[in-house]
Amino acid sequence: MSLKIEQKLKNNFFTEEKPKVYATGVFLVPMEVTIEGEKQYVWVVDEFNDDTYDEDGKICSPAICTTQKKNLIGY
Structure with missing residues (x-):
């Protein structure tokens, strides 16, 4: 089972956004x-401990927490 694009919990919505990574x-x-x-x-996610890839298959370095969405993935 995987988290779907949009989940509803007790009338509160949580929506996944891109980028999506594979670790x-x-x-x-x-x-x-x-x-x-x-x-x-x-x-x-608590910690990334191995190679992580963006949707194009390039190795990337994801940040666990950031104030700007554009800073979530570094190369």
């Missing part, structure tokens, strides 16, 4: 979010 080694951790007072859990 052969990534650590995921559950993140607790509270929606309308109810706890929910989603997977988030």
Whole structure:
């Protein structure tokens, strides 16, 4: 099962956006979010630990967190 482009949790929408990357080694951790007072859990990236590729198959260096979408992937 994979996360679909748009998920709805209790009338709150979470939408995936590009860029999309593929990683052969990534650590995921559950993140607790509270929606309308109810706890929910989603997977988030904690650490990239192996080669990661952009949609064109080029090796890239993804940032785990950034203030600008354009800075999510470096080369």
